[in-house]
Amino acid sequence: MSNEVFKALADPTRREILRLLSQGEKSAGELAERFEMSKPSMSHHFTVLKQADLVRQRREGQQIFYSLNTTVMEDVMAWLWDLFGAKQKPSKRSKSS
Amino acid sequence: MSNEVFKALADPTRREILRLLSQGEKSAGELAERFEMSKPSMSHHFTVLKQADLVRQRREGQQIFYSLNTTVMEDVMAWLWDLFGAKQKPSKRSKSS
DNA sequence: CAGATAATTAGACAGTTGTCTAATTAAAGA
DNA sequence: TCTTTAATTAGACAACTGTCTAATTATCTG
Numbered sequence: 001m002s003n004e005v006f007k008a009l010a011d012p013t014r015r016e017i018l019r020l021l022s023q024g025e026k027s028a029g030e031l032a033e034r035f036e037m038s039k040p041s042m043s044h045h046f047t048v049l050k051q052a053d054l055v056r057q058r059r060e061g062q063q064i065f066y067s068l069n070t071t072v073m074e075d076v077m078a079w080l081w082d083l084f085g086a087k088q089k090p091s092k093r094s095k096s097s
Numbered sequence: 098m099s100n101e102v103f104k105a106l107a108d109p110t111r112r113e114i115l116r117l118l119s120q121g122e123k124s125a126g127e128l129a130e131r132f133e134m135s136k137p138s139m140s141h142h143f144t145v146l147k148q149a150d151l152v153r154q155r156r157e158g159q160q161i162f163y164s165l166n167t168t169v170m171e172d173v174m175a176w177l178w179d180l181f182g183a184k185q186k187p188s189k190r191s192k193s194s
Numbered sequence: 195c196a197g198a199t200a201a202t203t204a205g206a207c208a209g210t211t212g213t214c215t216a217a218t219t220a221a222a223g224a
Numbered sequence: 225t226c227t228t229t230a231a232t233t234a235g236a237c238a239a240c241t242g243t244c245t246a247a248t249t250a251t252c253t254g
Contacts, residue, residue: 003109010107011212012100022180028231041213043232048211062221062230073181077174083119084170108242125201138243140202145241159200159251 001075008052009076013037014045018068021055025067098172105149106173110134111142115165118152122164 008014017031032042046066049055053072058065105111114128129139143163146152150169155162 003107006103006107006112007211010100010103013212015103018180029229032231037212038214039231040215040233044212047232059220064231068180070181073177077177077181080170080174080177083115083165084167084174104241110242126199129201134242135244136201137203137245141242144202156250161201 001072001079002052004048004052005054005072005076008048008054011045011048014049017045017049017066018054021066021068025058025065027063027065029063031066098169098176099149101145101149102151102169102173105145105151108142108145111146114142114146114163115151118163118165122155122162124160124162126160128163 032039054069055066056069129136150166152163153166
């Protein structure tokens with residue numbers, strides 16, 4: 001799992017987008033109207049999330065629908081567990097980001 | 098849990114520091130010699146980790162020892178689980194960063 | 195106290211990030 | 225095809241970040 005994932009999670013707007021998507025797939029416009037921010041700025045955040053593979057996109061007519069990619073979320077959890085778990089029971093698991 | 102935590106995790110050097118600390122407490126110098134980076138730069142990373150409350154520090158003579166604060170790590174995991182878990186079984190859990 | 199060692203703080207600077215407005219692309223419908 | 229709607233791309237710019245060298249602080253020891 002890449003550095004891109006952690007960098008993507010480092011912005012509060014993007015974390016809120018992920019939270020909204022956890023309730024189910026939403027269109028770019030639907031997401032954008034929840035924030036006091038221009039659409040291009042939102043579009044930028046979608047791009048960052050896409051590049052980190054945290055979300056998937058699908059076009060339907062004029063609209064683009066985004067949805068969560070839970071696989072990568074699991075990878076982040078595994079990384080954290082590796083650190084956290086290693087504290088309890090030291091083992092040969094290592095290898096960083 | 099604050100934005101500081103995610104920003105702290107967004108840098109590969111800091112994630113590697115956390116990984117080293119998962120093996121047990123280490124002094125600033127001991128950590129610094131593992132990286133090809135000046136000591137002041139390392140010191141900066143320690144400060145960021147401290148401000149995010151991801152690590153604790155303790156002085157012993159001239160040396161300062163850093164150790165992992167697993168509590169905050171657990172908070173990050175809980176945040177991720179909230180997103181990830183909500184996907185499987187939708188419930189009233191929400192509230193962002 | 196003077197010198198050595200461990201670590202931090204101060205200040206500078208290049209590169210990255212998040213935001214905006216303006217322009218562009220893509221699709222649907224009259 | 226022209227217009228409208230949905231969304232992105234382009235380009236600019238201020239703010240933030242990670243790094244460095246130089247200076248400073250804190251502690252130990254002779």
